[in-house]
Amino acid sequence: MEIALQNEILDRMARPDALEVAAEATARIRQEIPPLRRVRSLDGLVERLVRHLLDALVDPECTGDDILALARDTGVRTAARGQHSGELLAAVRLIAGTIVVRLTEYLDQQDVCVGAGTVGKIAQAVYAAADRVAEAAVTGYVRSRSYASDGPEGRRRRLLSLLLSDSPRRSELEVAARSAGWQLPRRVAVVALRHGAPVQGRLRFPPEALIGLQMERRCLVIPEPDAPGRRHRYETALRGRPAVIGPTVEVTDAATSRRWAARTLELLHGDRAVADGDWPVRAVDMLPRLMTSWSADLVDLAADERLAPLVATRPSLREELEATLLALQECHFKADRAAARLHVHPQTVRYRLRKLEGLFGPGLYEPGNQLELHLLLYARCSRRRARRRDRIEAR
Structure with a gap:
């Protein structure tokens, strides 16, 4: 009988007998294997x-991502x-051998005629699944050992690479950090530096930083940035x-902080929105700019529609009114504070403001319009400032 015809029997067997196996x-x-006697949670592992191996026998498509992650951690x-x-x-x-023996015995007890070919296919399926688990365990082992084989700088570089990879396991980070002599924090923030900016020798960072100036x-990496x-x-x-x-994130999510830092840096570099003396900036402070940059063409079309009352004014007055409305929104419509800005x-x-009230009517103060108007005005005024800066530098 082929394995495909035995799945129903094996599936029934896999549930009640798994604990015994x-x-x-x-x-x-x-x-x-005496060295493994003292491994904590050996029974659960x-x-x-x-x-997992019994499930994989019934369903060859079973990937078992959780068990592979557990194997890497182990x-x-x-x-x-x-x-x-x-x-x-x-x-x-x-473990695989034990399963094969017990399965063969079980089929005999159920009076299922099992030929040598079927036993071979059962063993092949179990060992194939076991090999995938073993490969994951070795991957975790080799990665961890590689940290210990480098010098201090090499171990720190490897730690940084692991930290910035997608979804690293905390157990991997703990081993790598210990090997690199770095205290693993709970939270981190990643700083993106423009390529070609001043590098080591001219930059002085606190010793707890992980520095990746050699990376592409x-x-x-700043540990516990809110300390x-x-x-x-x-x-x-x-x-x-x-x-x-x-942004500040959990240490296992450092790649997310780096992604937003890099994206913000690229955006700001592209439109020259930050004066030299204003660096560095925080990605979370650039949220309006990031949001409006995702669909610049849609922002322009929406601005033409939402700011249509300003079209009838002369261009110079239109720019003044847009800048004033943005300042008023950011200052909670307090004229003194907006004027200072x-x-x-x-x-x-x-x-x-009276001119704006005449153009927009009651909708100017409608709460539902405030966020959209703020984003559109922010985008327009920011681009206008950048263009002016470019013209000045071109003279």
């Missing part, structure tokens, strides 16, 4: 692997304990240099 495999591991911990990867491989093969996309005084120290070190501080007399702001 796991208990037998665990006992054999403790007896035959073996049980999960047994269930490989990392094995390396951290100074044990050999061969012990892990032996344990996985032992230059960056550095007292820490952000200020980094802003002082980077003052005047094109750099964006990404615009460097004009408060009475001038009040005059322009």
